Structure formats: structure tokens, C-alpha cells
Amino acid sequence: MKPKTKKYLFRSITLIIVTVVGYVLFYRWDIAKNRGYKFGYYGVFNRIAHSLESIPDVSSVTTTSMNVDISLEEFGLDVILKDERTIKLFFQERDPIRSLSGQKLRTALEGLLKTQEINSNSEQKDSPPTNNK
Structure with a gap:
């Protein structure tokens, strides 16, 4: 050679x-460690959490669950609204909302919050009243 x-x-x-x-x-x-970047291992999670925090009716967002694996597969968030109601959101690996960003993501999340809000209100109406004595 x-x-x-x-x-x-x-x-x-x-x-x-x-x-x-x-x-x-x-x-x-x-x-x-999650450093808050919109790219990398926690990128999708951070994009969704930051978009939720930018919605005017949202008071805070907390992480409830994460499936940490080769990639961040599923994660759950508790969204606390300004009127102190809590909405639980869970995003799976193939959830189409995870591929969105920017205004499209925010619009989709606002719609998801409204849907979850309606569902939680109807569940409260359907549940039997509790008798606290």
C-alpha cells in the first residue's frame, strides 16, 4: 500500500x-437532563409544554408521566387552567399532534383542551352526587 x-x-x-x-x-x-430545547430527546415534549404554557387560559403545566426509552415514547401533562380546573393530557408515540409546531400546534392544543374540558364537564354531570355528612 x-x-x-x-x-x-x-x-x-x-x-x-x-x-x-x-x-x-x-x-x-x-x-x-431536559434542558428545555425544542430539539433533541425532549424536543417534542418541550414544544408541546411551551405551547400549552403560551395559551392565555392556562395557569401552569406539570409533568405527570414520561416513558423514557431510546426515544421519548409517551408522556402525560396536567394542565391547570386559570379558573383552577385541571385537565389531564396524555400523548402517545404516534399521536399526530406531536409532529406539529408553531401556530398549528397551539391551535390543535387549544382544541384538545376544549374537547377535554367538555368531556370532564359531562363526566361530572353523569357521576352520582356524593353525600358528605
């Missing part, structure tokens, strides 16, 4: 090794 070919082969192998090690280190750093 020519010295020039050895040099290119060595550089190529070194580049591949550095790239693989760099990717693994970045992945471990990214999954270790």
Missing part, C-alpha cells in the same frame, strides 16, 4: 471513530 493511501485510510478510520464516539457522548448528554 502506498504511503498516501495509508494516510487517507488512517484519516478516514479516525474520522469514523470520532464521529461515532461524538454521537454517543452527545446522546448521553442529551438524554441525561
